[in-house]
Amino acid sequence: MFRSSFMINSTQPNGRSVARKFRQVISRTAVLVLGVALSQAAISGTLYRWTDEQGQRHMETIIPADEARLGYEVLDDRSFRVLKKVHRALTSEELAVAAAAKEVERKKQIVTEAAARHDRTLLATYMSVDGMEMARNGQIKTLNSIIESTERTRERLKSNLDDLIGSAASYERDGRKVPVSTEKDIEAVRAQILSQDNIIDENHQKQRTITAQFGADIERFKQLKGLVDLP
Helix, strand or coil: CCCCCHCCCCCCCCCHHHHHHHHHHHHHHHHHHHHHHHHHHHHEECCCCCCCCCEEEEEEEECCCCHHHHCCEECCCCCCEEEEEEECCCCCCHHHHHHHHHHHHHHHHHHHHHHHHHHHHHHHHHHHHHHHEEEEHHHHHHHHHHHHHHHHHHHHHHHHHHHHHHHHHHHHHCCCCCCCHHHHHHHHHHHHHHHHHHHHHHHHHHHHHHHHHHHHHHHHHHHCCCCCCCC
């Protein structure tokens, strides 16, 4: 009796049979689900909705190419949910305006990047405001030396010119023709004096530019270092 209590009833399905039937059910279910999905995909589609140039609304499965440029919406043909919106093509005038705006932004970006690079250069080059002022004064002093040297050269040239003009005048007083070489020398010296004047003016302008640039840089350096309150 004890032994027979552990025997399997032959009328009950064994483990392999149950597993096989379970797999069959799963396979059939998968085939059914796939079939439903494919059938839904086959009947699903999209619609195009747009407004023509006369202001009339359209909803079709195909949109004419010449009207697609006006812009349209792509809808699910069952739920009419908007899947995508395509804006109208820009006119040549609008494209020109957009290009101009883009160019303005590009130039602004260039200015912004240049300012950032200048800030980095200031911080990497100078340690203090005193150092910047020393650098400025050194550049101004160098230009002063050039100006003073040029002024001395100009004075010598003016003296030479006076001598040449005096020599030419003596010829004229004596009723003699001024030599061509003297006339050429006078013109050459005058040209040299004018060149020296230009050099002096250019270096004075450089001094003004340096003074202005260092003034702005010093103020910016103070801001970057937190030495002054920002406006």
